Amino acid sequence: MLLGQTIICGLLLGGMYALIAIGMTLIMGVMKIINLAHGALVMVGMYVTYVCSKNYGIDPYIGMFIAMPVLFLLGCLIQKYMINRLVEVDSILPENQVLLTVGIMLVLTEAARLMFKSDYRSVTTSYSSDTVFLGAMSISVPLLIGFFIAMVFTLLLHLFLTKTDIGKSIRATSQDRDAAVYMGINSSKITMITFGIGAALAAAGGSLLLPLFYLFPDVGHLFTAKSFIITILGGMGSTMGAAVGGLILGLSESLGATYINMGYKDVVGLVIFILVLLFLPGGFRSLVKR
Amino acid sequence: MSFFEAKAITKKFGGLTAVSNLSFTVEQGEIFGVIGPNGSGKTTVFNMISRFFPLTSGEIYFKGKRIDTLPAHDICKIGIGRTFQVVKPLRRMTVIENVMAGAFLRTGSISKARHKAEEIIEFCNLGKYTDREAKGLPIPLRKRLEIARALATEPELLLLDETCAGLNPKESEAAIALIRRIRDTGVTIIIIEHIMKVMMGISDRILAINFGKEIAMGKPQEVANTPEVIKAYLGDAYA
Amino acid sequence: MRMNMLNKKFLLTIAFIILAVLIPVVIKAPYQLHILILIIIWAIIGTSWNLLGGYAGQVSFGHAAFFGLGAYSAGLLTLHCALSPWWGILLGPLVAALAALPIGMICFRLRGPYFALAMLALGEIFRLVFLNLTDFTNGAKGILIMPAITNKMFYYYTGLGMLALTLLATYLIVNSKIGYYLVSIREDQDAATSLGIPTTLYKNLALLPSAFFTGLAGAFYMNYVAFIDPNIVFNLTNVSVMVILVVMLGGVATTWGPTIGAAIYIFLGEYFRTTLGSANVLIFGILVCLIIMFLPNGIAGELDLLKRLTQRKKASLSGGV
Numbered sequence: 001m002l003l004g005q006t007i008i009c010g011l012l013l014g015g016m017y018a019l020i021a022i023g024m025t026l027i028m029g030v031m032k033i034i035n036l037a038h039g040a041l042v043m044v045g046m047y048v049t050y051v052c053s054k055n056y057g058i059d060p061y062i063g064m065f066i067a068m069p070v071l072f073l074l075g076c077l078i079q080k081y082m083i084n085r086l087v088e089v090d091s092i093l094p095e096n097q098v099l100l101t102v103g104i105m106l107v108l109t110e111a112a113r114l115m116f117k118s119d120y121r122s123v124t125t126s127y128s129s130d131t132v133f134l135g136a137m138s139i140s141v142p143l144l145i146g147f148f149i150a151m152v153f154t155l156l157l158h159l160f161l162t163k164t165d166i167g168k169s170i171r172a173t174s175q176d177r178d179a180a181v182y183m184g185i186n187s188s189k190i191t192m193i194t195f196g197i198g199a200a201l202a203a204a205g206g207s208l209l210l211p212l213f214y215l216f217p218d219v220g221h222l223f224t225a226k227s228f229i230i231t232i233l234g235g236m237g238s239t240m241g242a243a244v245g246g247l248i249l250g251l252s253e254s255l256g257a258t259y260i261n262m263g264y265k266d267v268v269g270l271v272i273f274i275l276v277l278l279f280l281p282g283g284f285r286s287l288v289k290r
Numbered sequence: 291m292s293f294f295e296a297k298a299i300t301k302k303f304g305g306l307t308a309v310s311n312l313s314f315t316v317e318q319g320e321i322f323g324v325i326g327p328n329g330s331g332k333t334t335v336f337n338m339i340s341r342f343f344p345l346t347s348g349e350i351y352f353k354g355k356r357i358d359t360l361p362a363h364d365i366c367k368i369g370i371g372r373t374f375q376v377v378k379p380l381r382r383m384t385v386i387e388n389v390m391a392g393a394f395l396r397t398g399s400i401s402k403a404r405h406k407a408e409e410i411i412e413f414c415n416l417g418k419y420t421d422r423e424a425k426g427l428p429i430p431l432r433k434r435l436e437i438a439r440a441l442a443t444e445p446e447l448l449l450l451d452e453t454c455a456g457l458n459p460k461e462s463e464a465a466i467a468l469i470r471r472i473r474d475t476g477v478t479i480i481i482i483e484h485i486m487k488v489m490m491g492i493s494d495r496i497l498a499i500n501f502g503k504e505i506a507m508g509k510p511q512e513v514a515n516t517p518e519v520i521k522a523y524l525g526d527a528y529a
Numbered sequence: 530m531r532m533n534m535l536n537k538k539f540l541l542t543i544a545f546i547i548l549a550v551l552i553p554v555v556i557k558a559p560y561q562l563h564i565l566i567l568i569i570i571w572a573i574i575g576t577s578w579n580l581l582g583g584y585a586g587q588v589s590f591g592h593a594a595f596f597g598l599g600a601y602s603a604g605l606l607t608l609h610c611a612l613s614p615w616w617g618i619l620l621g622p623l624v625a626a627l628a629a630l631p632i633g634m635i636c637f638r639l640r641g642p643y644f645a646l647a648m649l650a651l652g653e654i655f656r657l658v659f660l661n662l663t664d665f666t667n668g669a670k671g672i673l674i675m676p677a678i679t680n681k682m683f684y685y686y687t688g689l690g691m692l693a694l695t696l697l698a699t700y701l702i703v704n705s706k707i708g709y710y711l712v713s714i715r716e717d718q719d720a721a722t723s724l725g726i727p728t729t730l731y732k733n734l735a736l737l738p739s740a741f742f743t744g745l746a747g748a749f750y751m752n753y754v755a756f757i758d759p760n761i762v763f764n765l766t767n768v769s770v771m772v773i774l775v776v777m778l779g780g781v782a783t784t785w786g787p788t789i790g791a792a793i794y795i796f797l798g799e800y801f802r803t804t805l806g807s808a809n810v811l812i813f814g815i816l817v818c819l820i821i822m823f824l825p826n827g828i829a830g831e832l833d834l835l836k837r838l839t840q841r842k843k844a845s846l847s848g849g850v
Binding site: 082 | 577588638639642643645646647649651653654657658660661721734764766770773777807808810811813815816817818821822825
């Protein structure tokens with residue numbers, strides 16, 4: 001059943017996209033900036049996991065737990081020492097912060113290229129080409145594992161945001177920064193932590209996708225685009241929206257690749273993106289509210 | 291046919307009714323005050339008149355023509371100018387460039403616009419600051435700049451939103467004097483304030499609103515003595 | 530005093546024009562002329578972008594769309610109609626400007642970062658479409674032409690002429706009523722509306738020449754470099770984003786800023802490329818970060834700021850306001 005397989009594979013993939021996008025939407029919600037370096041963070045996370053696998057024989061799903069803290073730290077540093085600087089600056093182009101993220105993206109991408117060249121790399125494990133059979137459909141094992149881990153992380157994040165103090169502080173800062181400050185929240189610390197968490201989620205999502213994608217320095221661009229589409233689809237700052245948006249993107253890409261054309265599958269996402277920007281700028285979140 | 295008429299105008303934002311069934315007319319040459327506590331819907335009324343968003347229901351007429359269906363930028367063209375409660379200077383332009391931006395509505399020539407702007411700047415006593423960047427100006431001057439800029443569009447009706455908010459008494463007096471001078475040139479004025487004293491001194495008639503609804507309308511003394519108005523302003527009544 | 534300032538600017542401009550015209554007399558080496566031609570191309574793109582982004586405040590992250598359309602107009606004429614790609618110099622800008630009409634209609638409904646993102650998405654859509662319409666565009670194989678003229682001096686002067694045209698058009702627009710309106714829209718769109726300015730109309734009035742001249746640069750690029758493919762001319766990072774950086778470097782909302790920025794970008798890029806080898810883009814990226822963090826108004830902008838600060842200091846010292 002081609003349709004069924006297409007749908008399921010799309011959804012599974014989308015779940016992992018969602019994890020990456022949740023990182024971006026968290027950052028966007030708290031910092032209100034467009035982070036064009038997000039894909040590069042995914043890429044860095046993927047390389048960390050790759051190195052763990054190739055040089056130390058660590059399974060990618062374990063390596064992920066090394067990549068996450070590394071990226072968390074990297075994210076905190078980037079936010080605190082670079083992006084934070086721009087908050088006080090008054091320049092004609094308000095898009096300064098966006099451009100800085102582009103600069104950061106360039107640095108990360110080129111540093112990776114210097115270390116790893118532009119070669120396409122991949123990670124293989126004993127099970128990475130295994131498939132599971134659901135009736136007549138064959139689903140690849142890494143796709144399944146990745147999806148389940150992504151869902152677990154999403155749930156954990158949701159609990160973190162709703163049940164812990166830091167999580168609630170993040171949501172408060174995201175909704176109204178000034179009010180949060182008045183309530184005693186250290187907004188710069190929260191901003192830094194949020195960027196770190198966003199980066200860590202990017203690393204997690206990337207690591208889960210490592211068995212499924214080729215790794216090369218420019219792969220970041222791909223993920224930045226996908227994250228944006230999902231973020232806007234789901235509504236900026238909404239983690240549940242990003243989760244749903246991820247599934248939708250995965251699904252439409254899969255359907256597009258199967259039924260239209262491999263090359264145009266990215267166009268589908270971009271067109272959806274523009275349509276959502278024009279007609280539903282609040283994303284799915286605003287639909288749900290109504 | 292009155293100069294300006296609002297007929298049963300209502301504005302809802304989702305579940306919140308900001309303005310409810312307001313009707314009032316303004317005669318040419320009047321200074322018409324709209325007064326009410328913070329959050330009573332005054333600025334929303336201005337935003338409705340200047341078409342920053344569509345009305346939920348009701349109609350607005352200016353010089354006999356219906357205007358609540360016009361695009362926002364046409365409102366100024368037909369002769370209605372406005373200032374904003376939180377001033378919006380064109381920050382990286384100088385004072386004269388700000389006013390010229392207004393003057394260009396009626397002319398395409400830079401020299402004519404500049405000439406007009408210079409006149410208006412003199413009229414508003416901003417001459418000393420002609421070439422100063424707007425972002426370096428203190429609040430009272432920014433408010434005056436906002437008025438000057440609106441005047442440059444040659445309005446017949448001017449909507450002034452909280453011109454005296456944040457000004458000390460001396461600055462307030464200067465602002466009031468300017469408003470009177472403007473009226474003397476033939477411009478009709480609708481002015482929003484929440485300070486009773488200012489309104490009493492300057493308006494010919496007043497509309498008092500609270501929670502988006504009318505609570506009194508008439509001559510200043512009548513309105514000030516209406517029980518509902520006093521209730522709404524308990525404590526502020528004779529500030 | 531105003532007359533003095535005008536004269537000074539005018540003289541500087543004339544001096545610069547003479548210098549630019551005479552350069553090839555001194556500098557004849559093909560490589561060096563090549564560098565200058567690249568600077569000219571980027572100066573044209575930057576100046577055009579600046580009209581929409583710097584003056585009107587609508588930051589487009591998708592200008593590669595217009596560059597690519599211009600380049601492909603020239604290339605496709607050769608590919609399909611066996612015409613000289615120089616006809617693209619006429620067609621390219623027109624195609625780009627025509628495309629700007631629906632693009633503006635769609636994107637100007639959005640503000641600020643949403644506008645930037647929508648333009649970004651459009652640029653990418655163009656790239657992917659041109660990549661996939663292989664029968665029409667040759668896809669990733671690109672278009673290769675045999676240039677009839679190989680004399681670099683010819684390209685230099687042609688390019689210089691186009692740059693002069695772009696600068697002149699920008700200057701005329703900025704110093705007219707349109708210019709005032711564009712800056713008003715940039716500074717405060719709502720205030721501008723309240724002054725009777727039809728903001729969407731004027732945004733389009735900025736977009737059209739911006740697209741036109743960017744398309745011109747694209748068509749010129751096709752003729753000069755003789756090879757294009759969708760990943761080169763519709764490129765997000767190397768064209769759309771780079772033009773923003775170039776303009777920022779030199780000074781947003783200044784007439785000469787983009788040209789200065791282009792010069793810095795190309796000189797630095799070449800210097801890094803020849804001395805740093807494969808690390809050159811990395812160093813460039815670091816530089817970009819540093820400039821954005823410490824010189825947010827670009828070199829010309831910071832110089833301007835410095836000038837005004839010192840002027841004010843002098844005024845206050847002499848007891849003025």
